[in-house]
Amino acid sequence: MIKEKEIVVPGETLATGMEYLPSVGTYRKNDAILANKLGIAVVDGKVIKIIPVSGAYHPKRNDTIIAKVIDISMSGWRVDTNCAYSAMLSMKDATSDFIRKGEDLTKYFDIGEYMVCQITQVTSQNLVDVTLRGPGLKKLGKGRIIEVSPHKVPRIIGKQGSMVSLIKDHTNTRITVGQNGIVWIQGEPAGEILAIKTIRMIEEQSHISGLTDKIKEYLEKNSLKVEGKKDEKQKSEDDQGEE
Amino acid sequence: MAYIKRHDGRKMEDFRPVEAKVGVVKRADGSAMFKIGDTVALATVYGPRELHPRFLQNPERGVLRVSYNMMPFSGQGDRVRPGPNRRAKEIAMVTEKALFPVLNLENYPNAVVDVMIELPQTDAGSRCAGICAASMALADAGITMKDMVPAVSVGRVGKQILVDLDYYEEAYDEETVADIPVALIPSTDEFTLLQMDGDVTREQLKEALEMGKFACKKIYDIQKQALKDKFAGDLK
Numbered sequence: 001m002i003k004e005k006e007i008v009v010p011g012e013t014l015a016t017g018m019e020y021l022p023s024v025g026t027y028r029k030n031d032a033i034l035a036n037k038l039g040i041a042v043v044d045g046k047v048i049k050i051i052p053v054s055g056a057y058h059p060k061r062n063d064t065i066i067a068k069v070i071d072i073s074m075s076g077w078r079v080d081t082n083c084a085y086s087a088m089l090s091m092k093d094a095t096s097d098f099i100r101k102g103e104d105l106t107k108y109f110d111i112g113e114y115m116v117c118q119i120t121q122v123t124s125q126n127l128v129d130v131t132l133r134g135p136g137l138k139k140l141g142k143g144r145i146i147e148v149s150p151h152k153v154p155r156i157i158g159k160q161g162s163m164v165s166l167i168k169d170h171t172n173t174r175i176t177v178g179q180n181g182i183v184w185i186q187g188e189p190a191g192e193i194l195a196i197k198t199i200r201m202i203e204e205q206s207h208i209s210g211l212t213d214k215i216k217e218y219l220e221k222n223s224l225k226v227e228g229k230k231d232e233k234q235k236s237e238d239d240q241g242e243e
Numbered sequence: 244m245a246y247i248k249r250h251d252g253r254k255m256e257d258f259r260p261v262e263a264k265v266g267v268v269k270r271a272d273g274s275a276m277f278k279i280g281d282t283v284a285l286a287t288v289y290g291p292r293e294l295h296p297r298f299l300q301n302p303e304r305g306v307l308r309v310s311y312n313m314m315p316f317s318g319q320g321d322r323v324r325p326g327p328n329r330r331a332k333e334i335a336m337v338t339e340k341a342l343f344p345v346l347n348l349e350n351y352p353n354a355v356v357d358v359m360i361e362l363p364q365t366d367a368g369s370r371c372a373g374i375c376a377a378s379m380a381l382a383d384a385g386i387t388m389k390d391m392v393p394a395v396s397v398g399r400v401g402k403q404i405l406v407d408l409d410y411y412e413e414a415y416d417e418e419t420v421a422d423i424p425v426a427l428i429p430s431t432d433e434f435t436l437l438q439m440d441g442d443v444t445r446e447q448l449k450e451a452l453e454m455g456k457f458a459c460k461k462i463y464d465i466q467k468q469a470l471k472d473k474f475a476g477d478l479k
Contacts, residue, residue, distance in 0.1 A: 009466075010389065010390055011345075011389060011391050011428075011429060011430050025387075029430065034389070036387050036388055037385065038383065052385045053385075054272075055273065055383075055384050056272050056290065083292075084291040084351060084354035085293075085353075124352075126351070126353070
């Protein structure tokens with residue numbers, strides 16, 4: 001029997017006996033449960049699952065992601081989701097406007113533009129559908145896009161968004177973190193650069209406990225260089241991907 | 244003179260000192276270094292990612308693509324001419340077939356997983372080192388797989404059966420030599436790679452495979468430890 005919260009390697013026996021049930025990242029062989037992914041083993045009652053710690057993003061239903069328009073078709077837009085499978089944004093999921101047949105779709109989204117969207121469906125062939133209908137889902141304007149490991153996203157957001165709002169407040173920027181590891185940052189150049197540096201720091205030191213305090217200290221030391229206080233109006237517009 | 248004592252003082256069933264490290268290439272989705280004696284293999288994994296041209300896509304399962312490349316001054320003799328050659332293509336193919344049975348590629352329809360194996364330094368046993376590095380890199384890339392694949396070469400020098408021949412033993416000219424690279428799935432005890440250069444008797448082969456199995460399981464423990472070491476910090 002494996003210990004709770006231990007790093008496991010593919011092929012490792014997690015438990016023997018039929019009293020346990022295999023969940024994501026595990027499989028049953030005879031009466032043993034084996035890992036088929038590298039990650040942290042979690043035992044939840046009778047169920048054993050693995051939380052992956054590395055690798056590319058894999059699309060999941062209800063994930064809020066940041067996607068980029070790569071193609072325009074008859075009925076909508078094809079967007080890149082930062083993984084092997086691009087997603088489809090259909091016209092009715094993109095806008096509530098009435099779009100006439102044959103209308104120029106680039107008016108709404110042009111190739112290369114980014115958006116915060118939510119995955120509505122993933123099929124067995126990994127065909128992905130996304131929507132822009134929902135709170136906080138929208139087209140993204142100018143700003144910077146950076147890529148982080150999708151497994152570090154919960155750490156970057158923090159508990160109830162504590163970490164990301166810390167960065168936003170100290171750097172005077174607007175930040176959106178997608179579950180697919182794409183981060184959008186907008187603000188003054190100095191603030192943007194500090195925000196990126198901080199996110200990279202979180203990514204590198206994600207294993208340290210009490211990281212929030214460390215980041216707070218770092219931001220307080222450096223944010224003096226970033227001028228301007230954020231006004232309340234802009235603050236209310238801020239948003240982020242869910243954890 | 245009969246080969247009864249190994250030139251580097253190893254026991255017959257010992258492999259050379261092994262060093263394994265995961266996450267050596269930052270930009271890759273997964274990467275690993277596997278060093279056995281003087282043979283060094285670096286493996287990087289990219290993907291699963293979109294596969295182009297489209298006619299290569301398989302809607303039933305993802306495609307595994309392996310490349311094997313010996314760097315120009317990696318060998319002991321002449322400079323290895325860069326670029327794919329017959330030998331490199333063959334080794335890439337057998338590596339692919341050695342890794343394929345453990346990968347759950349049905350999770351990645353129409354996509355591709357690229358494995359690139361580079362050898363900066365070789366002293367025999369390079370395809371086995373490549374497979375060891377590749378299976379660690381695949382696990383590091385978060386690919387769903389049933390097991391890891393450790394590999395080692397076994398063989399015969401004269402009448403002696405031994406594990407992990409180095410170049411001196413492989414090129415030993417006073418007696419005949421057989422070199423048998425094997426790869427193993429530890430959880431099922433199945434071999435996924437079995438090639439032979441030279442000849443052995445039925446009994447010798449059986450003995451060699453048993454020794455290989457034992458050595459592979461020891462290598463498997465080293466691979467496991469290397470993966471755990473990289474992520475030990477993520478536990479908290």
